[in-house]
Amino acid sequence: MSLISEFTRIKKAGKRQYENAKGKPLSLIEEITWGQKPFDAQDDAENMVIHGDNKEVMKTLLSEYDMAGKVKMIYIDPPFFSKADYDAVVKAGGENIRHLAYADKWEKGLSSYLKMLTARLYLMRDLLAEDGLIWVHLDWHAAHYVKVFMDEIFGEKNFVNEIIWTYKSGGSSKRHFSRKHDTILVYSKTAKYDFFPQQEKSYNRQLKPYHFRGVKEYKDEVGWYTLVGMKDVWNIDMVGRTSSERTGYATQKPEQLLLRMMESCTKEGDLCADFFCGSGTLAAVAASRNRRFIACDAGELAVESTIGRLAKGNTSFRVFEAGKRDGGSRLNVKVGLEVEPFPASDKVLLRVRLLSLSERGLEKSVDEKMRETVRRIAREKPLDMVSSWSVDFEFNDADGIHRPDLVLTRTKGDLPDFCEKIADGPCRIRVKIVDIFGNSTYERMEYEG
Ligand SMILES: C[S@@+](CC[C@H](N)C(=O)[O-])C[C@H]1O[C@@H](n2cnc3c(N)ncnc32)[C@H](O)[C@@H]1O
Structure with missing residues (x-):
């Protein structure tokens, strides 16, 4: 059966999934604040990182958090229906360790992919503000089919742009032209959407000045140019291997790409959301431009990558788990507590x-080929297996929320192996350790005072 004859069935099934969607309660598990007041429990739209399936999460945001119509910008970069597995690559013990970040395989074919996305697009429409924009990032595999469903869900008249993002990276073929672009479909919810036009350079012919009356001209190292309204074809490099932005997460998108979208449709303080957040590119850009964000992903590695990336940027945010709180404890780690008294003082360091x-438990995260390498590195350089760790020196047993004083992440490959705090009385300490595969474990210690 051709796909066109299945469209109505797919739409109905997607809509049914949307109508029957059940939310899962969000448990607050971590709160990271940097020299800022603690979060106001009422302000629920304040910088959230959420681990869970986005259908359940969006349903809960709508039904429990009153977020219908509150999100000014939604960006999603879902699986593309590429029928491939995507690896994250991390360096440990001098080796590149590859392991599965997420799978983009659909046993039941394109129609099951489209149903999955359709149900979620309906939920996103409910979350989107009347003056907001949604950006759906796809490629040649499914963009043309998804466009038809977006016309149906958001309305044909609310189609705003088809952005072509073109880049140099990737392979080539002798059977077709090199595929060097992704497609980003942009829709509004109403005709009243906000749009802040951007400008770009347009180089003069022969790079010489034109001297047209009333036209402002500029010169850079390439030559003379004018500023024109930005076009819908964007030439932005992928995140390079040595880029400081690089997280190692598969299919990470460049911050420059997100920045362009964000600046064209939001102002400071606006709420932006990414429900397939991967390594947290949207959240990182939102934080750097004083926008609020919601970042959700079903994968632990994605969520831990996002947490580490935001903490590195000194961003304050809260982490939620959709459904039951997971106690961690899947790694076998040892942490120690040293106490140094200060002479002639009640205080201690x-x-x-x-x-x-x-090594126990680590190798389950990789396939057969990598297993021996992971075992060896875990034996010889165990701390290379840690991607980040954080310490809450005043852990509150009553609410069980991890509120770290410090989050230690890798800088140029190096991870600090200790952290300190001055104390003047008993302390309950809780340490969170995250391995390079995104597994986390909590350890408790006490200083009796
Ligand atoms: C292409 S990646 C996103 C990459 C991201 N834009 C970045 O810059 O790092 C797609 C992500 O969607 C997540 N994902 C797939 N299905 C999901 C679902 N139902 N709910 C939440 N996340 C999902 C995957 O775990 C993966 O991290």
């Missing part, structure tokens, strides 16, 4: 030290 991480 508490030093938490990361001591070791056993």
Whole structure:
């Protein structure tokens, strides 16, 4: 059966999934604040990172958090129906460790992919503000089919743009032209959407000045140019191997790309959301431009990559788990507590030290080929298996929320193995350790005072 004859059935099934969607309660598990007031419990739209399936999460945001019509910009970069697995690549013990970041395989074919996306697009329409824009990032595999469903869900008249993002990276073929672009479909919810036009350089012919009356001209190292309204074909490089932006997460998108979208449709303070957030590119850009964000992903590695990336940028945010809280404890780690008294004072210096991480449990995250390498590195350089760790020196047993004083992440490959705090009384300490595969574990310690 051709896909066109299935369209109505797919739309109905997607809509049914949307109508029957059940939310899962969001448990607050972590709160990271940097020299800022703690979060106001009422302000629920304040910088959220959420681990869970986005259908359940969006349903909960709508039904429990009153977020209908509150999101000014939605960007999604879902699986593309590429029928491939995507690896994350991390360096440990001098080796590149590859492991599955997420799968984009659809046993039941394109129609099951379209149903999945359709149900979620309906939920996004409910979350989108009347003056907001939604940006759906796809490529040649499914963009043309999804466009038809977006016309149906958002209305043909609300189609705003088809952005072509073109880049140099990737392979070539002897059977077709090199595929060097992705497609981003942009829709509004109403005709009243906000749009802030951007400008770009347009180089003069022969790079010489024109001297037209009333036309402002500029010169850079290439030559003379004028500023024109930005076009819908964007030439932006992919995140390079040595770029400081690089997280190692598969299919990470460049911040420059997100920045362009964000600046064209939001102002400071607006709420932006990405429900397939991967390594958290939208959240990182939103934080850097004083926008609020919601970042959701079903994968632990994605969520931990987002947390580490935001913490590195000193962003304050909260982390939620959709459904039951997961206690972690899947790694076998040792942490130590050293206490140094200050002479002639009641105060002490508490030093938490990361001591070791056993190989047990680690190798389950990689396939057969990588297993021996992972075991060896875990034995020889165990701390290379840690991607980040954080310490809450005043852990509150009553609410069980991890509120780290410090989040330690890698800089140019190096991870600090201790952290300190001055204390003047007893402390309950909780340490969170995250391995390079996104598994996390919590360890508890006490200083009796
Ligand atoms: C293409 S990646 C996103 C990459 C991201 N834009 C970045 O810059 O890092 C797609 C992500 O969608 C997530 N995902 C797939 N299905 C999901 C679902 N139902 N709910 C939440 N996340 C999902 C995957 O785990 C993966 O991280």
